[in-house]
Amino acid sequence: QVQLQESGPRLVKPSETLSLTCTVSGGSINNYFWNWIRQPPGKALEWIGYIHYSGSANYNPSLKSRVIISVDTSKNQFSLKLNSVTAADTAVYYCARADNDFWSGSPNWFDPWGQGSLVSVSS
Amino acid sequence: EIVMTQSPATLSVSPGERATLSCRASQSVSSRLAWYQQKPGQAPRLLIYGASTRATGIPARFTGSGSGTEFTLTISSLQSEDFAVYYCLQYNNWPPFTFGPGSKVDI
Numbered sequence: 001q002v003q004l005q006e007s008g009p010r011l012v013k014p015s016e017t018l019s020l021t022c023t024v025s026g027g028s029i030n031n032y033f034w035n036w037i038r039q040p041p042g043k044a045l046e047w048i049g050y051i052h053y054s055g056s057a058n059y060n061p062s063l064k065s066r067v068i069i070s071v072d073t074s075k076n077q078f079s080l081k082l083n084s085v086t087a088a089d090t091a092v093y094y095c096a097r098a099d100n101d102f103w104s105g106s107p108n109w110f111d112p113w114g115q116g117s118l119v120s121v122s123s
Numbered sequence: 124e125i126v127m128t129q130s131p132a133t134l135s136v137s138p139g140e141r142a143t144l145s146c147r148a149s150q151s152v153s154s155r156l157a158w159y160q161q162k163p164g165q166a167p168r169l170l171i172y173g174a175s176t177r178a179t180g181i182p183a184r185f186t187g188s189g190s191g192t193e194f195t196l197t198i199s200s201l202q203s204e205d206f207a208v209y210y211c212l213q214y215n216n217w218p219p220f221t222f223g224p225g226s227k228v229d230i
């Protein structure tokens with residue numbers, strides 16, 4: 001079955017850029033929406049954005065000015081860049097897949113998820 | 124943005140008892156709602172999608188219901204492995220997709 005694995009630096013300095021990659025194994029990256037979701041310690045889940053395999057992206061308006069999500073179909077990977085980070089961006093970052101709604105073509109629920117990667121923002 | 128609320132924040136129950144969790148949307152999300160279970164140190168696990176369809180491998184004791192703005196997750200007879208935090212997710216109106224704040228089920 002499809003598995004997702006996040007990778008990237010676990011510690012980022014304030015004002016710098018957080019970069020994570022999600023590698024998809026056991027299936028193709030084509031025909032799905034690929035999402036980033038985060039969870040600050042002890043808090044709820046927050047959707048960051050998605051990239052469609054075609055390259056179209058959509059972001060949470062609250063983060064839109066700082067986020068770029070990209071896809072590399074040749075490597076079966078997609079990536080997150082969040083710039084100008086502060087301590088408030090410290091969180092477990094998850095990648096997750098959403099398939100297409102048959103009728104609307106919109107993303108459906110998120111499943112499966114990666115195991116998550118704790119990224120801390122600190123000097 | 125659709126705001127999701129969940130109640131109760133914490134539910135204390137005994138094994139074998141029934142647990143009923145509520146999720147409310149600030150406007151209609153039709154039936155485009157999912158439920159997730161999360162245990163400490165783990166990624167969320169999909170339980171229910173389409174408000175009432177159990178995901179693959181999810182036991183029948185988990186039941187989702189509702190549509191529009193009011194949704195319920197019922198666990199008919201709690202097992203020890205069911206003690207966790209439960210989140211609802213709306214995927215009808217976006218961006219952004221929005222999660223509820225979670226309901227913790229503890230002993």
